[in-house]
Amino acid sequence: xxxxxxxxxxxxxxLREVTFRYATRFHDTSEPVLKDLTCSIDSGKILGxxxxxxxxxxxxxxxxxxxxxxxxxxxxxxxxxxxLLSQADIARRVALVPQETLQIFPFTIAEMVLxxxxxxxxxxxxxxxxxxxxxxxxxxxxxxxxxAHLGPGLVTDVSGGERQRAVIARALTQQPQVLLLDxxxxxxxxxxxxxxxxxxxxxxxxxGLTVILVSHDLNLASQxxxxxxxxxxxxxxxxxxxxxxxxxxxxxSVYGCQVLVDRHPQSGLPRVSLPV
Numbered sequence: 001x002x003x004x005x006x007x008x009x010x011x012x013x014x015l016r017e018v019t020f021r022y023a024t025r026f027h028d029t030s031e032p033v034l035k036d037l038t039c040s041i042d043s044g045k046i047l048g049x050x051x052x053x054x055x056x057x058x059x060x061x062x063x064x065x066x067x068x069x070x071x072x073x074x075x076x077x078x079x080x081x082x083x084l085l086s087q088a089d090i091a092r093r094v095a096l097v098p099q100e101t102l103q104i105f106p107f108t109i110a111e112m113v114l115x116x117x118x119x120x121x122x123x124x125x126x127x128x129x130x131x132x133x134x135x136x137x138x139x140x141x142x143x144x145x146x147x148a149h150l151g152p153g154l155v156t157d158v159s160g161g162e163r164q165r166a167v168i169a170r171a172l173t174q175q176p177q178v179l180l181l182d183x184x185x186x187x188x189x190x191x192x193x194x195x196x197x198x199x200x201x202x203x204x205x206x207x208g209l210t211v212i213l214v215s216h217d218l219n220l221a222s223q224x225x226x227x228x229x230x231x232x233x234x235x236x237x238x239x240x241x242x243x244x245x246x247x248x249x250x251x252x253s254v255y256g257c258q259v260l261v262d263r264h265p266q267s268g269l270p271r272v273s274l275p276v
C-alpha cells in the first residue's frame with residue numbers, strides 16, 4: 001500500500017535525475033528548466049530555495065506539489081513515488097502556497113480558510129458539508145496565524161499581510177506534513193516579513209512541519225532556514241547550511257555581482273550586503 005506513514009528520520013523528498021521542460025505549442029523541444037536534479041530534502045526542517053530569476057525555483061516547488069510532472073526522473077514523497085499517489089493523497093500531505101493568490105469571489109476569511117479541508121473529504125459522490133471538527137481545525141489555524149478576528153471579514157477587504165497569513169492558514173487547515181511556499185514574504189513590509197518568518201519557524205519547531213520555501217531574500221533565508229539550496233540555470237549549485245551556501249565566491253558566480261558576507265551580530269549566521 002502506497003500510503004505509508006512518514007518517518008521523522010527519513011527524507012521528506014528524494015529526487016533522482018529530475019528533468020523538466022515546458023512544452024511548446026506543438027511539441028516538447030524547449031530548453032529544460034531543471035536538469036538532472038538529484039537530492040534529498042530532510043523532513044522536519046526548513047529549507048530555503050534560492051537563486052536568480054529564471055533559475056527554476058518556482059518550477060521545482062510545483063514539481064514537489066505535483067502541479068507539474070517531471071519529463072524524466074523520479075520524485076519520492078516520504079518514500080512513496082509521487083507519480084503513484086493520487087492528487088487527493090498528495091493534498092492531504094502537502095500544501096502549496098503560491099506566490100499570487102487571486103481572490104475573484106468575495107469569500108470571508110473564515111470561508112477561504114475552511115476550503116483547506118476539501119482534500120479530507122471524498123469525491124463529489126461522497127461529499128458532505130463541513131462539520132464541527134472541520135470548523136475547529138480551521139479556527140485553530142486562524143488563531144495560529146493571528147487572523148481569527150478577521151474571520152467574518154471579506155478577503156478582498158484586508159491588507160496584503162493579513163491576506164497572506166490567511167492563505168497560509170488555509171494551507172495549514174489541510175493538516176499537511178509539508179508546507180511549500182513561493183515567495184511568502186514578497187510585497188510585504190518589513191514587519192509582516194518578519195511576522196511570517198517567525199510564524200513558519202514556530203510551526204516547524206512546535207509541529208515538526210517540513211517547510212520548503214522559495215525566496216529572493218538571502219538574509220531572511222539565512223536567519224530562519226535550517227538548510228539552503230542554491231539553484232542556477234536549472235542545476236543545484238550548492239546545498240547545505242547557511243554558512244555552506246552563502247559564500248561570497250559562490251554568490252558572485254551565481255548572481256553575477258560582488259557581495260560582502262559577514263556575520264549577524266546576534267545570531268552569528270551569514271549576512272549578505274552589497275558594496276557601496
